[in-house]
Amino acid sequence: MNHLLIFLIHWKDLNMLLMKIITKYVYELLEKDCNLKKISIPEGYGVIVLNPNENYIEVEKPKIPVQSSSDSSDEPAEKRERKDKVSKETKKRRDFYEKYRNPQREKEMMQLYIRENGSPEEHAVYVWDHFIAQSAAEKVFFVAHSYGGLAFVELMIQREADVKSKVTAVALTDSVHNVWHQEAGKTIREWMRENCCNWVSSSEPLDTSVESMLPDCPRVSAGTDRHELTSWKSFPSIFKFFTEASEAKSSSPKPALTRRSHRIKHEEL
Numbered sequence: 001m002n003h004l005l006i007f008l009i010h011w012k013d014l015n016m017l018l019m020k021i022i023t024k025y026v027y028e029l030l031e032k033d034c035n036l037k038k039i040s041i042p043e044g045y046g047v048i049v050l051n052p053n054e055n056y057i058e059v060e061k062p063k064i065p066v067q068s069s070s071d072s073s074d075e076p077a078e079k080r081e082r083k084d085k086v087s088k089e090t091k092k093r094r095d096f097y098e099k100y101r102n103p104q105r106e107k108e109m110m111q112l113y114i115r116e117n118g119s120p121e122e123h124a125v126y127v128w129d130h131f132i133a134q135s136a137a138e139k140v141f142f143v144a145h146s147y148g149g150l151a152f153v154e155l156m157i158q159r160e161a162d163v164k165s166k167v168t169a170v171a172l173t174d175s176v177h178n179v180w181h182q183e184a185g186k187t188i189r190e191w192m193r194e195n196c197c198n199w200v201s202s203s204e205p206l207d208t209s210v211e212s213m214l215p216d217c218p219r220v221s222a223g224t225d226r227h228e229l230t231s232w233k234s235f236p237s238i239f240k241f242f243t244e245a246s247e248a249k250s251s252s253p254k255p256a257l258t259r260r261s262h263r264i265k266h267e268e269l
Contacts, residue, residue, distance in 0.1 A: 041114075121155075124155045129159075144173070146175065152170060156192075157185075157188065160187070169246075171196075171199065172199070173199045195217075198217055198218070199220055204221040206234065207220050207221065208220060
């Protein structure tokens with residue numbers, strides 16, 4: 001006997017279901033195959049930040065009792081009853097519409113931003129201070145896509161000396177940073193010219209030099225004119241860039257500490 005099973009599901013429900021399944025699967029791969037550890041941030045929230053642009057949790061919005069105008073004792077009882085009936089019908093229709101428009105949202109919700117991670121910039125600084133800066137890694141590499149490039153520049157502005165001492169190279173992919181608007185200093189711009197490269201969306205072949213309007217880092221083609229594909233398309237070049245930067249750092253001799261460097265370091269402190 002043949003059987004046919006049909007599921008009728010709202011497209012928003014399907015999207016949310018797929019997102020949960022994919023997220024769970026990716027987490028399992030990262031932990032099992034890549035030996036990574038999943039950590040909730042900040043401490044006590046029990047929240048994993050997947051997208052720093054949505055650093056909030058949703059909580060039920062407290063209901064504020066509304067004083068009904070029909071409580072006026074000056075109105076006749078019949079008129080008050082009629083107004084109450086109209087008000088209830090209006091609320092019923094509105095609630096039905098809201099549920100039909102978004103069946104996932106049975107209750108009215110509000111956004112509660114996550115402490116110290118309320119924006120991509122805050123998130124970058126938090127992750128640096130609590131994880132990267134405390135790690136034993138001597139060579140740190142960044143891949144910053146789109147707004148992530150802006151967040152990285154902000155991180156440099158706030159933690160310049162620390163970033164310079166720990167980060168070996170930075171690959172930006174179609175970054176939207178702007179060193180002028182973000183008021184990045186001369187020393188930051190000079191460091192970025194030496195240690196960063198931005199793979200931008202372009203119809204030119206991969207690694208073709210692209211003219212830049214900003215005095216920060218070289219710009220080359222990512223081999224695609226689609227913004228969302230720039231990281232994936234440029235990965236071979238990015239890892240080659242990282243390898244070369246790592247080898248250069250390993251081969252470069254550490255400067256000897258002289259009397260003059262002692263004096264400069266003391267004066268800076």
